Amino acid sequence: MDDTLIETVKQWNITSSLPLQVGDFKLTAEQHMVQGHGKDKEYLIFLYTNDDNGWTVRGTINPETNELFVRTDIGMLEFALIEFITENFESFRNMVESRLPELIRTYYVDREENFSVLLKDKGITTVDWDDFLPESYAGFRRLIRPNDAVRIINGSYMILAYYDGATRSGLSLMYNILRDDFFAERRIHNFPNLVHDFDSSDLKLLKKALQERLLPVLDSIAADLKAAE
Incomplete structure (x- = not known):
């Protein structure tokens, strides 16, 4: 895992850069490693959570490749939003700040749009x-x-x-x-x-x-x- 990348991520003022709520999705900045099957699974950057249905949209880093992802979990399916996958943090941050809130709204809140x-x-x-x-x-x-x-x-x-x-x-x-x-x-x-x-x-x-x-x-x-x- 790239320590420089982690330190850069920690400087990102997420709660000031992203809306605290999109529909029923509430934002938390949770920057820590997530374990799975006894090994590092992903580094969590931020998390939007819908407490009613349990759906989440989260920003993560793959600890093996240092790629940055936005992943969606709607219960019956979890997947990455391919348009956000990148190895460049600045590109990731710009895409997340400019596009993710509206994507959450149209994909998971006002879905008919x-x-x-x-x-x-x-x-x-x-x-x-x-x-x-x-x-x-x-x-x-x-x-x-x-x-x-x-x-x-x-x-x-x-x-x-x-x-x-x-x-x-x-x-x-x-x-x-x-x-x-x-x-x-x-x-x-x-x-x-x-x-x-x-x-x-x-x-x-x-x-x-x-x-x-x-x-x-x-x-x-x-x-x-x-x-x-």
Whole structure:
């Protein structure tokens, strides 16, 4: 780990350079090494946290490469925002200060501003999903619904997520605008597996599959969690 880089980072007055709150995301400057599996995982620079749903957006340094990242964790998925990856601290700081607050707002707060034409044309955001998608079920809380889809990676939106933060388990449903298809993933203690009950490219078929298969799939995840205890 580059000690000079760490010292430079410590001189960054983060709480004066970034808004203290963006929507429900609150900023803290937490500059310390994070351990994982008995070794240095990442050096944390700052953290935006949504206390309601547990989502975070954080600035980090890779201790092996000294690359700087902004990483997003929305429960069912964690990923790096590729536009912020750099080895140059000044570039990183300038990008974070000029672009990150607005990105958090449009990606994770006022999400409809980030809906693509393809997502809108598919009709996903106009269905009355609340008629048959419960807010919670079998210990899982609905964190994302299709009307408030979240842009993720590889041309996809996460359009539905049921999640239990305590066990890091749940179900997510994605729509890839490039392939025009729906696909789902379940996680047990953060270990992923694809779920094929909702594979489709037809919105009407997806709606029918969710009406028929959502609760049984969530029951199955809950049963697997209990078996793993």
